Structures are given as structure tokens and as C-alpha cells.
Amino acid sequence: MLANVLVALVALIHLYFLILEMFLWDKPFGRRVFGTTAEFASASKVLAANQGLYNGFLSAGLVWGLMLGSAGRPVQLFFLGCVIVAGVFGAATVSRKILWVQALPAAIALAAVLIG
Template sequence: MTILAVIFAALAAALHVYIWVLESFRWTEPATRKTFGTSESDAQVTRPLAYNQGFYNLFLAIITAVGLVLLGSERGTGAALALAGTGSMLAAALVLVTHDRSMARAAITQGTLPALAVVFLLLQL
């Protein structure tokens, strides 16, 4: 079970690094605007907010990655950090879909890997 937990948590972290890049550095690019359903004018206005939000995604990825690194030597601490990161990712996806049902696809994209990671991390405790 641990290998599945590591795989899903690592993939979730990688996805959130990608989201960080999109939100913090590519927010006004046409492809990114299309992905997030944002107009050019709205992207310009929301750019500072997206930049900040992107870093939240990066920090969750870092917390998860540090947890995975520590799983080998400090199992309890590593699991706690990996759960904190992936659990927060999952919670954010749930907030997204409960706030706006039209965001279900985005929430599924954002939340599936963390959900699987949380399940397998809990099973390996």
C-alpha cells in the first residue's frame, strides 16, 4: 500500500506544481485562460490573485514532497506531512465543487490524485 500512497501523492504534488506554473506565471496566456475559462480582461484583473493562489498550490506540493521524502526515515512525520498536503489539496477540490457545481471537472482533475493518496496513506498507517 505504501508504494501506491507514494505514487499518488507524488503525482498530486506534480500536478499542483503544474497548477502553480499556470496560475503564477502563465495566467494571462491564451491556453491558460482557456483552461480556467477566464477572459483576457478578467485574467489581467485577477492576475495578482492567481499569482498568490499559485503559490498556495506550490506550498501544498512542497509539504507533500517533504512528507514523501521523510516516509523512509521518519514514517510518522512523513505520513503526517504527506496527509496534510494531499488532504489540503483534496479539501480545496471539495470547496471548489461545492461552491460552483460547474467546476466539477476541474475539481475532479484537482482532487482525484490527492483523494487516492489520502486513502492509501491512511491504509498504510
């Protein structure tokens, strides 16, 4: 049960990222979240939307794994692993904050799925 809640939380986090990157990137809230200027946000809007789409795929994969019940464990492990890799890469290349916001929740969920 705890593992499912944690996987769902990671899926919701990535759905939130999708919304931020695809729809709010160049809006005041999105610019505040990412600390960008209006000029940068406008110039990078298409790239951010692409990134948001990928975050949506991660979310969808985690939801798919949850919907499969116990048979979805391998799917959950795969997508949680993808989230961790993306979080570590983002932390190394963009901001260390990504490690805590993206990779750590996924690592905790991964551990819960493995233990459960």
C-alpha cells in the same frame, strides 16, 4: 510504493497549478485552460498568482512528506487533507471539475497512504 507514487502525482498536479496560475494565467494557454477572457485574466492576474503560490505550498508539503520517508506519513496525510478540502471548496464555489481534478486524486492518494 504505490502510495508514494500517488502522493508524488498530487504534488506534481499542484506544481502544474502553480505554473498555470502564477506564470501562464494571462497567456493564451492559461486562458484556454481556465476559460477566461484576456480582460478577466489581466484584471485577476495578481489574485491568480496568490492562488498559485498556495498550490505551490501544497506541492512542497507533499514533497516534504515524501522526503521524510515513513516518518512523513502524518505530513502527507495533513497536506492531502488540505488538498481535498481545497478541492471540495473549489468544486462548490467555482467549478465541479475541480472535484475531479484536485480532490479525487488527493482522496485516492490519501486512501493509499492510510492502507500502506
